[in-house]
Each structure stands twice: as C-alpha cells, then as structure tokens.
Amino acid sequence: MDSLYNVTDAFTMVHPVTLSKGKNAHVWDTNGKRYIDFVGGIGVLNFGHCHPYIVDAIIDQSQNLIHYAYNAAGHLPYQKLMPRLCDLVPIAGKLAGMLTNCGAEATENAIKIARMKTGRVGVIAFDGGFHGRTLTAVNLNGKVAPYKRGLGPLAGSVYHIPFPSPDNNISDQQAIDALLRLFEVETDIANIGVIIVEPVQGEGGFQLMSPKFAQYLRKFCDDHGILLIMDEIQSGFGRTGTPFAFSHLGIEPDMVLLGKSIAGGLPLGAVIGKGTVMNDLPKGSLGGTYSGNPVACAAANATLDIMAENAVWDSAKHYQQTIEITIAQWQQEGLTPWLYGLTGIGAMRGIELRHPSHGTHSSVMAYILVEARKQGLLLMPSGKYRHIIRLLPPLTIEPETLQEGLDILKGILASIPNELPIQ
Numbered sequence: 001m002d003s004l005y006n007v008t009d010a011f012t013m014v015h016p017v018t019l020s021k022g023k024n025a026h027v028w029d030t031n032g033k034r035y036i037d038f039v040g041g042i043g044v045l046n047f048g049h050c051h052p053y054i055v056d057a058i059i060d061q062s063q064n065l066i067h068y069a070y071n072a073a074g075h076l077p078y079q080k081l082m083p084r085l086c087d088l089v090p091i092a093g094k095l096a097g098m099l100t101n102c103g104a105e106a107t108e109n110a111i112k113i114a115r116m117k118t119g120r121v122g123v124i125a126f127d128g129g130f131h132g133r134t135l136t137a138v139n140l141n142g143k144v145a146p147y148k149r150g151l152g153p154l155a156g157s158v159y160h161i162p163f164p165s166p167d168n169n170i171s172d173q174q175a176i177d178a179l180l181r182l183f184e185v186e187t188d189i190a191n192i193g194v195i196i197v198e199p200v201q202g203e204g205g206f207q208l209m210s211p212k213f214a215q216y217l218r219k220f221c222d223d224h225g226i227l228l229i230m231d232e233i234q235s236g237f238g239r240t241g242t243p244f245a246f247s248h249l250g251i252e253p254d255m256v257l258l259g260k261s262i263a264g265g266l267p268l269g270a271v272i273g274k275g276t277v278m279n280d281l282p283k284g285s286l287g288g289t290y291s292g293n294p295v296a297c298a299a300a301n302a303t304l305d306i307m308a309e310n311a312v313w314d315s316a317k318h319y320q321q322t323i324e325i326t327i328a329q330w331q332q333e334g335l336t337p338w339l340y341g342l343t344g345i346g347a348m349r350g351i352e353l354r355h356p357s358h359g360t361h362s363s364v365m366a367y368i369l370v371e372a373r374k375q376g377l378l379l380m381p382s383g384k385y386r387h388i389i390r391l392l393p394p395l396t397i398e399p400e401t402l403q404e405g406l407d408i409l410k411g412i413l414a415s416i417p418n419e420l421p422i423q
Helices: 052-062 076-088 103-118 135-140 172-186 211-224 245-249 294-307 310-333 362-374 399-414
Strands: 019-023 026-029 034-037 095-100 122-126 158-161 192-197 227-231 255-258 269-274 339-345 348-353 380-382 388-390
Touching: 034 399, 052 294, 076 095, 076 269, 076 294, 095 103, 103 135, 103 192, 103 227, 103 255, 103 269, 158 172, 172 211, 192 211, 211 227, 211 245, 310 339, 310 348, 310 399, 348 362, 362 399
Parallel strands: 122 158, 122 192, 192 227, 227 255
Antiparallel strands: 019 026, 026 034, 095 269, 255 269, 339 348, 348 388, 380 388
16 A cells, blocks of 8 residues: 555555545546446445435434434434334344444454353354454454464454355355364363354355254254354345345344444444343443444434335345346356356355366456456455455446446456466
C-alpha cells in the first residue's frame, strides 16, 4: 500500500484502486472508471451501494441524534431494531440480544456469554472457519496465516475439527471421529462450553456445512450441555436466498452472530439468542460505547424494511438461477479445464478453480483478479488455496449488470493458459 496515505503496510489490498462512489452493483474509482462490483465490501452490501431506503434513514437519523451510548441512556433506533431482529431470527421461543460494533465484537461477546452461562472455557471451532481478527476471535479461525502468524500464544482451550461439507472431501464420519477424538486425547468434555460454526463458510470458500452433521452437532450439544453458535455474519441477511443460512440445515442454534450486511454498510453487529442464554447475566457485563449507534441502528431498520419486500427475494432467486444455469453451461461447453464447479447454496456461491491435472495453483486466481479488474469487474478470492472466486454482488443486482459481469468473467476464464505458473 502506498505510504503516501500513512496506512500501515500490514494491510493487504486485493484491488489497488481508490473508489469514490457506488450505486447498487457499480462503483467508480477516482479516475472515473466504472467497475461491476462482485465484492460488495466483502459481503457488507447485500442490498447494493447507497440503497435509497438506507441513505434516507441515515440522513434522517443524523439530523436528530447521531450518537448515544446505550449503557448510559436508551434511544429509539436501538429499541425499534432489537425486537425486529429477534422476530426475524428463526429460533423458537423468547429471544433477546445485544448490538455490537461489528462481527468480530459479536464473536467476542458470544464467547463471553457462553463462559458466563456454562462456567466452561473450552471452545470447538472448525478448520477453514473465520470469525474475526480480535485476539479471541482470531484463535477461532481455522488457519494460521495470515491471522495468527507472529502473535505468539493465544487464549487457550480452543480446539479445531474438520468442516464436513458437500463442497469438500470431508465426510460426516470424519468430522464426528475428530470431534470424539478431542475427548479421548485433548480435553475433558466437561471443559467445553460452546461450539461455533459458520453454516456456510465465507473465507473458507462458500462451503455449506453438511446438514446431517449439523443435526448430529445439535443433538451432541444438547446431550452434553454445550451451547451452539451459528456465525451468520457473512451468510446472513439474505445472502443464501433466505434470511439466515442455518435454515438450510434443519436446526436451531442457541446464539446467532450477525454483522456485515445488517446495516447496509454502516458498522454494526449483533448477538441474538435464546432468552435463557442471553438473560440473567451479571449486570454491566455486556455493552460498549458505540455498540448500537443510533445512525447504524436506523440503517439496520431500513435494511429490515428492504427485506420485508418481495422484490429483493425475487431478485435473489433470479441471481441464484442465473449463476447455476450459467456455470453449468460453461462446464458443458468445456470453457476451461480450470472450471471445477460451484460451491455453496442458494445465492451464496463460489466458483472453484481446480484443474484435473494441475490441481489448484495460486497464479490462477492472481491472473483472474488482475484481468477482471482491467476489464471493469471486481472479484474476491477465498478458499484454502485461494482457488475459489467468492461471488458477492448485491442481491439487488440488475439482470443486465449481472450478465455483463458474467460475460467478462467467461472471457477471462476461457483465456487462462494451461501452463504453470500463469503469468
């Protein structure tokens, strides 16, 4: 990153451009070049850049009350939003929640709640998972580089097991065996208070958790007094074509983590859970100065207004069908041997790049990202080997814009050389 801006060089930037404005599925850089945005601020803009409902809500709220810490005094946007979120989350019974600044802070607070409720410190997470960059959250992440490198010892009592999915080669039985092995070799089951998992892994490559394993996990937690957290920070708010991805698994968690698209681009996160979990905690143990900022809450209320309309779900269905049909056609045409297929479910899809002879190779994604950017398409990598294109355009993307982006991508995929490394 250019030191001219005095930003630490610890940041990496997928696309070295400077953006100046955005509208739904388009962004423009400071040179006036237009891009089709398939990144969406890394899953933050499920309903597009500058949606008019959200912009109007931000303007209106900022003219009345920009900030008040909810620990000091209540405010209406928070009090309006929390019941709506609890009504939206498909968990039976009375729910309660708290707002946070972001997804990572939601993760931190959920782990605190689990410790306070169970009296246990152990956490089980999954290979390939991502839950944030703060010190507790980073230890839950299912890979070392770049998140844990150079940090030294992290908070203990975190254990990882394989993530079983129809999108990888990990079976339910492998994951079950690994889970049970923990209690034979690593720790007493009485030490484990919580299991945290993404129903669809985000950075892990848009991989859906096996529904059968998820149902096994729910029963396992019930049998052993363990809380189950579903991290919906990236998969929630319609990304899979339903409000929350765990609906595809046929289970209900004890807590749900929210973030990213919850407030249309403003910083906000949440922990929503069963009342028996979220209530009767030590007074003052939860909160935060900016958590549930009035302007962010107003934007989140506008997001829920968008989700209440049929149009967004019709658009998400069209997007899903277009992606599924298009990729199937490309495979049938033999567009490129690198095109392995789709990962994920519904409208949360990744394109896996895996050659029948070469396997995966980092130079393939590097080539695609650069060529796409040159042609006005912004893409985002994911997966263990940076071999999956993470598709995150807004669910509200216009059909013609979606087609334009896919046409660009088709030409680039067709141009990938077979020789390695790809220049």
